[in-house]
Each structure stands twice: as structure tokens, then as C-alpha cells.
Amino acid sequence: MKSLNKLSYPYIVWMTILVVLPMILILVLSFTNIDIFNIGSFNFTFDSFEYLKRPEVIEASKNSIRLSFFTTVICLFIGYPVAYYFANTKSKNKQLYIALIIVPVWSNMLLRIIAWEKLFYPNSILNMFGISFDLIGTDTAILIGMVSMYLPFMILPIYSVLDKMDKSLIEASRDLGANTLNTFLRVVLPLSLSGVLSGVLMTLLPSMTAFALPERLSGGKTLLIGNIIEDYFMKTGNINAGSLISIILMFVITFLFIGLLRFDKEGDTLL
């Protein structure tokens, strides 16, 4: 069976070209004044670092951290009980309930963002029910939008861990005299930690780097770091500064990832 390992070799080449090569490219772009569309002579320079001090970049970083943090906390607060309910329900429609959490992902995300956007303007379809919101540009609008998009990604990993957990452990804990709260805190929660970690990563990372959602739900007022990168690459042509921000973002996320994995003793978060 050992000979089958050759089947993985083409993938190494593929990933080198499409993952490792662009990373080197982004790194080179960050520290030079190279023009990607017209590669000629170039110098090493730290010019791109000047961009990091710009108020819009600092503001966007703060926004990204704040909004992704609150999104993750809210998703965990709502998502954990839901996952717990799914894992313990005896309903024969259990599989259907869980599938219904995934279905919305098939519905176009941009359209779902637009649906929220339309509701958050004072003049909306909700007026016929006598309701009117004026939320565009507020953190509330972005948080509602983000929770609505990313909640399924919190529920599913927690559910899959809770569902596999041996239910007799709970009975054992009760028999040994622990009350409901203690059983939860000292038995259920520690055992479901790997699911919580995957869930946190799967909501934190996309909400931190979203760019269409904040653009629509803030009316262009609240920029996240994703908006800055998109702006530098596609609109203002500051590809070198955009590369530097991307590489920093990649480092931050890799460290977050490694940091969270350390909590996972079983080692089955994503790996």
C-alpha cells in the first residue's frame, strides 16, 4: 500500500505554484517598489510601511478586530445552545433540522446582504408592518448581518463534537453528585472545546476579512481591513502597500490559528 504515496506528489507541485509562489511574490512586493505588470529594475524599500500609519488603515484594523470579536461572541452565545439541542434531541427529524442550518449557504451571500441592507434603511418593505429601521452605518447593522451569515459555521463544528460525545458521561457525572451546571462546566464543555475552537475560527476569520458585507451595511462608512486591501489592489493601484497589509494579515491569522490549536489537546481541529 506504501506505493500509493506517489499519488500525492502532483499536489505538492500544484500547491507550490499556487500557494507558496504567490506568498513569496507578495513578500517581495511588500519590500520593493516592483511593478507587477511591468517588471523592470526595482529597489528594496520600506516605503510600503508608511501606509501602515495612515488613519484609514488604523481605523480599518480597529473596526476589523472589534466587529469580528463581537460577531464571534454572539455566534458562540447563540450557537452553542443550538448545537447542544441538536446533539441531544431525540426527534427523528434531527438530520433535517441540521441540514436546514446549511441550506442558506446555498443562497447567494451577496443577495442576503442586500436583503438586510434594504431592511435597514428607514424607507423599507417593513413599513407595511409599521416598522422602520435606520441602522445603515451603525455597528448593529454589520453585527446582525455578520451573525446571520456566519452562525451556521459556529453551530456545525460544535454539533459534530457534541454528537459524538459519549452521553453516559453525563449520567456518570450526575451519579457522582455533580449538579447540572457542574456537569456542564466540568464534563460537557471541556470535551466540546475542539468543536468550539473550530467554530470560533470559522466565524472569526471570515468576519475579520469580509469586504462586501461592511461596504453594503455601512453605506461605505465603516471600512474593514478587507476593504483597504481591495481598494489598494483594484482601485488605487497601491499593489505594494496592499501586499504588505495582506502578508501582515496572513501572519496574524496564522498565529491566531496556531494559538487556538494549542488549546486543543486532541488535535482534531481542522487537522
Added chain:
Amino acid sequence: MKNNILKVFTGLAYSIIYFPILVIGLLSFNKSVKGYSFTGFTFNWYVEIFRDDRLLEAITNTLLIAFLSTIIATIIGTFTAIGINNLSKSSKFKMMIINNLPIINPDIVTGISLMLVLSLLPISFGMNTMLLAHIFFSIPFVILTVLPKLKRLDKNLYDAALDLGCTRLQAIYKVIIPAIKSSIIAGALIAFTMSIDDFVISYFTTGNGFQNVSLWIYSRLGRRSFNPAVYSYNTLIVFITITGLIVFNKVNNKRSLKEIK
């Protein structure tokens, strides 16, 4: 009592996830083009899907890319996973780190990376580059879904197949693949889901006016050419998926009832 609290949370989760989808459904039957108020009931937008050539093209492109990238990524991913499963422990670990990089990387960084690499190659941006990008981001998910099942598979199955006269290729598609069929299907479903909804990576890797539904929407936001027929398209997709699920669930429940009897 405790169960009721859990039910309230579950209800809350369904509401916040489904609310925008219901609004899209409502807008798909709304006579008003702008969608600021409900001016009357109409089926017109469902007919309009087939009249708006650009939208229809975007829908065809989305489905074409989704099917092609799913099929190709599932095949490559499955074979690669079989290969990875037979690597030594340390090279397996290194492989999985590279494999997981695109998964943890933000979409926007993946999109930019691909754009940079592809711009160095002598190919023009368009359907080819977008298809390549979709295959690229789907493969890691297929590998991640298939690998755990392979790990649990009896190592001797493959050798037994060879001893019994199978060629190597036969041993793979007659023995290994049937044994991991369910996780291959799960992997393909994830790949399809990722592709059909992708916006960010498509945004950076397309060109020559090639659009999927997400790009069609993004380029028309707030413009007059935004056709509410796209609400109808979305509502149809959700309706078909949910109906399919409910039917599947009924059939499954009946089957398990019979087995008990």
C-alpha cells in the same frame, strides 16, 4: 424547562439565518422594481429570468463552473488524499499544513495570490482562470473530508485486492473508492456549495466580462440594470433544496421504520 430555553435559542438561530432569505422571497413576488415597498403580487420576475440574457448567462456560468470544478476537484482531491494517507507521519503533517493554508487564509488573500500568479502566466483572465481558482479552493475541502475515512480503512484491503489479482488502478476504484464513497459525496457537496456561492475569489480571478451570479449582482448594485429576477432565481434554488431535503428525510424515516419492523 431547560429544553425550552434551548428551543428558544434554536428558534432564534433559524430566524436570524432565514430572515434575509424570506425577504428575498418576498421581493421576488413584488411588483416594485426598487423594492422599497410592496406594491402588488406578481410572478413576472420568474419569467424574467429567462428573458434577461446577461442574467441567464451568469446563472449558466455559475452552474457550469460549480459542476466542472466539483467534478475535477473531487477526483483530484480523492486521489491526493489516498496518496497523503500513505505518506510517513511527518510528511503527512507537513502536507496537511500546506493543505490547510488556503482554508485558513482569508478569501481576499487567496484571491489576490491567485491573481498575482495568474498574471505572470501567458493566459488571459476569464472562464479558464476562474475555473482554475474554484478547483484550487475546493480540493483542500475534499481532502479534509475524505482523509478521516481513509484513516479508518483497513490497511490490508488494498494489498488483499492486489493479491487477488487486481491491478493497482482496479484496486483503487473497485476497493478503496467504494469503501469511502460517502465521504467523497460529502466532499463533493462542500466543493459545490463553496463554488456556487463564491464572490471574493471569483472577483479577483475573472476577466473579459465573464461573470457568475455573484459578480453579476456586485456589478449592478444600485444600478438600473439590477433585475429583481435574481431574487426569483435565488428563491427557486432555496425552494428546490429544501423540498429535496424534506422528501429525502421522509423517505429515510420510512426506510428506518421498515427496518425496525
